[in-house]
Amino acid sequence: MSVLVYAEHDNAALKGVTLSVVAAAKAIGGDITVLVAGEGCAAVAGEAAKIDGVSKVLLADNAAYGHQLAENIAALVAEVGKDYGHILAAATTTGKNFAPRAAALLDVGMISEIQSVESADTFKRPIYAGNAIATVQSSDSIKVITVRGTSFDAVAAEGGSASVESVDVAADAGLSSFVGEEIAKSDRPELAGAKIVISGGRGMQNGDNFEMLYKVADKLGAAVGASRAAVDAGFVPNDMQVGQTGKIVAPELYVAVGISGAIQHLAGMKDSKVIVAINKDEEAPIFQVADYGLVADLFEAVPELDSKL
């Protein structure tokens, strides 16, 4: 039995979530192969070869894979993956985009966002925005799975010495082309991997007021997130959204500011180790999950917090 792990990267460096996906692969058991598909991404394959527990790295370096277009990546993964028992990818927007397409090409079902491995064919995953946890068993010969990174402790990035082999099945399906992208540039850590996250909700009232959170975040080395309400109101961009339909985070410390705590938001952050809520409404549901609640006007409390750090 062997497991194929799809590496998440930006052609220059491996993304940390891949180490969590390898952890899930280890829990399943068997030889672990990492597939690195991209353009000019040989350095990523070198990094992948050092991951603890990886026995082989496959490198598919071709212009067709440079922008992770699902049509091309899914065809590659289905071709390379047909000899494996499991195909694992991170439950990121990249993994969610190509993995179901690859599964359908292989005529197998798929299991999304597993949070634990019970056995080689049985997994736990959240449903209904995390209000229920389903234990599911796959009867397919190849199990295509996306892994919730925050649910698995990353394996060591060093210690392995896998061989790197090139795979030559490059094909541009000719169905789609990359036009451009706007990636938010920030010196703050990425939301999904940050140790501390501070998020604002509708209570922030406007986008300018998020400046208060950025100041606190910079003192703490934190990432800044937002509730869907704040995104819907246009305060901040969607890539900051934490929740059922946004990012799932599980930092050491999560600070919710002016967030009421709708179940869709809780779904994205309730596995955080310590939760702090600052809200002027003492009945807000966020206080039911908060370790430390402060009933206060955020426009007084946040500047005060800033001054005390």
Add this chain to the structure above:
Amino acid sequence: MKVLVPIKRVVDYNVKVRVKADQSGVDLANVKMAMNPFCEIAVEEAVRLKEKGVVTEIVAVTVGPKASQEQLRTAMALGADRSILVETDEQTQPLGVAKALKALVDKEQPDLVILGKQAIDDDNNQTGQMLAALAGMSQGTFASVVEVADGKVKVTREIDGGLQTVELTLPAVVTTDLRLNEPRYASLPNIMKAKKKPLETLSPADIGVDLTPRVKTIKVEPPAERQAGIKVASVEELVDKLKNEAKVIS
């Protein structure tokens, strides 16, 4: 051009579901059902494309129990011209649904399929991508902007860290994200009119599709409950607790 809009009947997003005592699933008895929110966005996008003159016909489709007719009527009240129900009492799973949709694509030959990125019951986020694979179509998932021009569709996608724009050949599958549009409400006259619009019912056998689940649900449990902590009286106390009790900041 013709647009196919697959939709799903799900538990209303305001309902907090409860797990059944026998762990066989969540309790859906007497629970309010509705169209999946991402599907409403898909219907709205199709209607807007029709209002712009890009689209000539909108066909809403679903795979599910007889009661899904209600959601198809809603889609028609919002602007879909007709609808098709593939009726089944089987627990639907993305691969089976995608196969049924592929059969409907073969039958209807749409230029564009617009559907929600995920259903808020199973949270799978798979069906659109699977349909695109089976039909050999391009895919633009998690769309926040959709522009149709010159036989192609340009889709701006919500990705981790920002936005990506791709250009797709037609026919294409587009899955909707939250910011694509704000769905309208159905007006009473349109609800009345929708009752007279055509709704065709097919069985999985009619379209030659096997909907047997591939993934078996062994049990469903409530999540581990988080205990509410304490209220602090001041920012000073909060900082002290975080430093000295929780030890999460220094």
